[in-house]
Amino acid sequence: MTTLTTDPPRNGLSPLERAYARLGVVLITPTILVFLLVIVYPLLAALYLSVFQIYTPTLQGGFVGADNYIELLTGKAFWSSLRVTIVWTVGTLTLQIVAGVGIALLLHQNIWFRSLARSLVLFPYFLSTVVAVLVWKWLFNDLYGALNQGLMQLGIIDMPLDWLGSMPNAMIGVILVGAWKYFPFVVIAVLARLQTIPENLYEAARIDGAGPIARFWDVTLPQLRSILTVIILLRAIWDFKEFDLLYLLTGGGPVTSTQTLSLLVYQEAFGLNQMGQAAAYSVGMMLVMLVFMVLYIRQTKEKA
Amino acid sequence: MKLVRPVLLNLITWSLVLLISFPLLWMIVTSLKPQTELFRIPPTWVPETVTFEHYWRLLSETPFLRYFRNSVVLASTTTVFVVGLGTLGAYSLVRFRYRGRETLAMLVLFTYLLPSVVLIIPLYLMMVSLGLSNTLFSLILAHTTFALPYALWLLRSFMEGIPVDLENAALVDGASRMGAFRDVIFPQLLPGIISTALFTFILSWNEYLYALVLVNSDAVSPLTTGVMSMLISAFNIEWSLLMAASVMMSLPLIVVFAFLQSYLTSGFGAGGVKG
Numbered sequence: 001m002t003t004l005t006t007d008p009p010r011n012g013l014s015p016l017e018r019a020y021a022r023l024g025v026v027l028i029t030p031t032i033l034v035f036l037l038v039i040v041y042p043l044l045a046a047l048y049l050s051v052f053q054i055y056t057p058t059l060q061g062g063f064v065g066a067d068n069y070i071e072l073l074t075g076k077a078f079w080s081s082l083r084v085t086i087v088w089t090v091g092t093l094t095l096q097i098v099a100g101v102g103i104a105l106l107l108h109q110n111i112w113f114r115s116l117a118r119s120l121v122l123f124p125y126f127l128s129t130v131v132a133v134l135v136w137k138w139l140f141n142d143l144y145g146a147l148n149q150g151l152m153q154l155g156i157i158d159m160p161l162d163w164l165g166s167m168p169n170a171m172i173g174v175i176l177v178g179a180w181k182y183f184p185f186v187v188i189a190v191l192a193r194l195q196t197i198p199e200n201l202y203e204a205a206r207i208d209g210a211g212p213i214a215r216f217w218d219v220t221l222p223q224l225r226s227i228l229t230v231i232i233l234l235r236a237i238w239d240f241k242e243f244d245l246l247y248l249l250t251g252g253g254p255v256t257s258t259q260t261l262s263l264l265v266y267q268e269a270f271g272l273n274q275m276g277q278a279a280a281y282s283v284g285m286m287l288v289m290l291v292f293m294v295l296y297i298r299q300t301k302e303k304a
Numbered sequence: 305m306k307l308v309r310p311v312l313l314n315l316i317t318w319s320l321v322l323l324i325s326f327p328l329l330w331m332i333v334t335s336l337k338p339q340t341e342l343f344r345i346p347p348t349w350v351p352e353t354v355t356f357e358h359y360w361r362l363l364s365e366t367p368f369l370r371y372f373r374n375s376v377v378l379a380s381t382t383t384v385f386v387v388g389l390g391t392l393g394a395y396s397l398v399r400f401r402y403r404g405r406e407t408l409a410m411l412v413l414f415t416y417l418l419p420s421v422v423l424i425i426p427l428y429l430m431m432v433s434l435g436l437s438n439t440l441f442s443l444i445l446a447h448t449t450f451a452l453p454y455a456l457w458l459l460r461s462f463m464e465g466i467p468v469d470l471e472n473a474a475l476v477d478g479a480s481r482m483g484a485f486r487d488v489i490f491p492q493l494l495p496g497i498i499s500t501a502l503f504t505f506i507l508s509w510n511e512y513l514y515a516l517v518l519v520n521s522d523a524v525s526p527l528t529t530g531v532m533s534m535l536i537s538a539f540n541i542e543w544s545l546l547m548a549a550s551v552m553m554s555l556p557l558i559v560v561f562a563f564l565q566s567y568l569t570s571g572f573g574a575g576g577v578k579g
Contacts, residue, residue: 017401023481024400028408031393031456038427038449039415045426059429103324106317110310117317119561120325126557126568127328128510130528131550134535135331138543146330149347180324188569241419244512248532265421270517275425282422293417297410 049279056273068280077256077264078284085260088175088246089239095179096235097228100186105220107187108194118191125184129244136177136249140164167257170250174258178245182238186231193227194220233296240289261285335359335547342544358548367522368549371530378440378526379508382447387501390455391493395485397456398463399471409460416453420513423449428517438521446514451504458503458571462496463489499571502560509556527553 013021050068054061072078107118124132139147140163148160163173197220205215243262246252252259252267259267265285269278322329334342335358337351362368397409427446428437436442466489474484512528519525525533531549535541560568 020400020481021402024396024402024405027392027396027400031389031396031452032408034389034448034452035411035415038445039418039423039453042423042426042430042449043418045429046422049425049429059432103320106313106320109313109317111314111317117321119565120321122565122568123325123328123557123561126506126561128512128528128553128557130510130512130532131331131553132327134531134546134550135327137535138334138547139327139330141543144343144345144347146347149345153346180327192569237417241421243419243421248512262419262421266424266513266517269425269428275429279425282419282425285419286422289417289419293414296417297413300413 046279046282049276050283051280052276054275056269056275059275061276064276068277069284071277072280072284077268078261078281080256081259081261081264081281082288084171084256084258085240085262087171088178088242088258088260089236091171091175092178092182093232093235093239095175096183096186096239097232099179100183100231101190101224101228103183104187104190104194105216108191121187122184124181125188127181129181129248132177132181133245133248136173136180137164140173164250165254167254170254170258174246174249177249178239178242181245182235185235189227189231190224193224197223230296230299233292233299237289237292237296240292241285261288331547331550334544335551337544339542339544358542358544359552362545362548362552366534366545366549367530368534368552370523371525371527372552374440374524374530375509375526375528378443378447379505381440381444382451382508383501383504385444386448386451386455386504387459387497390452390459390500391497393456394459394463395489397460399468399489412453412456412460415449416457418449418453420450424513424517427514431518438519438524440519440524442518443514443524443526446518447508447511450511451507454507455500455504458500459493459496462493462500465496466492495567495570498564499567502564502567503571506557506560 051063051065052061053064053067103121107114107121111117139145142148142160142162145160145163147163148157151157152160161169164170201219201223202215205219210218240260241262242260243266246258246260247263247266250258252263261281262285265278265282268281269275333349333351336354336356337348338353338355338357341348341352397405397412427449431437431442431445436445470488470492471484474488475481479487510528511526512532515526515529519529522530522533531546531553534549535546
């Protein structure tokens with residue numbers, strides 16, 4: 001790069017460079033202070049709280065050492081929630097990727113009113129989860145819901161289905177709504193990448209006699225590989241920690257069949273009033289997520 | 305054959321697009337139907353009578369407008385606060401050299417991925433002990449936890465796209481660093497700032513978990529928890545009223561989509577998904 005951002009020599013900084021470094025620190029200080037207050041301190045506090053037993057309404061309790069972590073490792077709650085979280089993440093992520101890439105390929109074509117179609121597809125992603133959940137709860141309504149009625153009119157089912165109150169329907173339901181809400185993210189990212197694939201790659205493949213399907217596998221997909229890695233990691237992290245959608249759609253039910261780790265932490269802290277145990281669960285959850293985070297951060301670093 | 309293919313492609317694409325937007329269409333249709341028409345089997349796919357009574361009732365008989373005002377205050381304050389801090393922070397991270405800068409950038413990325421439920425318990429305790437629970441201010445602080453890393457990350461990528469030469473030229477002409485920032489960087493960064501502001505506003509507008517935990521008084525509830533409480537507290541659920549609330553709640557979004565959509569798509573390119 002240029003003079004401004006090259007590394008200064010280790011010793012003998014010029015007065016100007018030193019002044020610049022000072023200004024840089026001054027500019028970042030407010031951000032650092034806010035970070036310390038609302039992120040770093042709460043993170044450390046979560047670690048600290050996880051070795052206490054605290055009753056939420058009174059905030060009274062005492063030090064219990066590793067008890068909360070022993071409960072995490074030996075109890076059923078954490079592992080069953082982890083399993084639910086993995087089922088939900090893999091299910092909804094797979095649908096998001098397949099639908100996202102498919103729709104992106106279609107919207108990349110020269111169709112009528114393309115920008116309108118793109119806007120319509122993008123919309124669910126920016127919609128409030130509360131709105132999405134209300135709309136889908138109404139669609140899922142047992143008796144009058146459009147989904148059951150529509151499927152019955154089409155003759156696919158002859159009895160209304162109980163969408164959110166029984167298994168495996170509840171899991172299928174949340175996975176579907178999750179896919180609907182978040183696949184536009186994949187569409188936008190893939191569309192942007194598709195526009196940069198050089199046309200001559202397709203020309204060359206065509207001359208070699210490759211049909212549309214062969215062209216997708218041999219040209220498009222390899223070109224999309226790096227962006228897909230990033231999308232999958234990012235969406236895996238976000239789906240893994242999703243709270244609003246699951247909490248509002250099923251509340252984790254029936255019983256705990258859709259209770260992901262985020263919901264478990266919330267339930268333990270504010271439903272069962274065991275704040276220390278909840279903090280321990282949240283630390284456990286973060287450790288699991290750390291794997292994906294490190295992978296993503298490494299991926300981002302590589303490109304930089 | 306030459307003509308059949310594009311028509312088929314259009315047909316397939318548009319049926320999928322309509323299928324995807326059906327829930328939203330259904331939301332609008334339901335909000336316009338009279339209550340009695342809602343429980344028709346089979347449902348009337350196109351409303352027989354169109355009525356705006358639910359919108360009227362929503363605005364006059366429910367606390368919806370108060371929730372709306374709370375959300376506007378919450379989301380705008382968060383946006384101004386976060387984008388202000390973020391712009392200076394991103395400028396520092398991209399254009400200055402000092403020890404710990406790289407570590408800081410990685411920390412920002414890490415917090416950008418952090419789950420809210422980890423922070424929620426300590427934040428709740430913090431707000432209680434500071435006497436801030438049940439205030440909009442506590443929500444603004446809490447929203448900073450996800451909005452600031454997000455804004456910083458976005459603004460950082462926008463800032464990286466601005467050529468250094470422009471700034472150097474201004475410095476050679478005798479401008480100070482902050483003078484160069486005001487006259488050269490800021491105008492160049494403006495589209496990025498608008499895009500970041502829109503994203504931050506939408507994130508804050510849509511946030512639910514912090515509002516659920518930190519605020520339980522109806523007077524300071526934002527739209528997300530407020531509208532959900534209308535669902536939970538109702539003895540028999542009035543779906544058309546809730547659908548009208550959903551439409552109204554999405555209004556800012558519809559405005560952004562209609563007039564400022566290019567800013568949203570440009571933010572996407574910057575938001576850590578560059579391939």
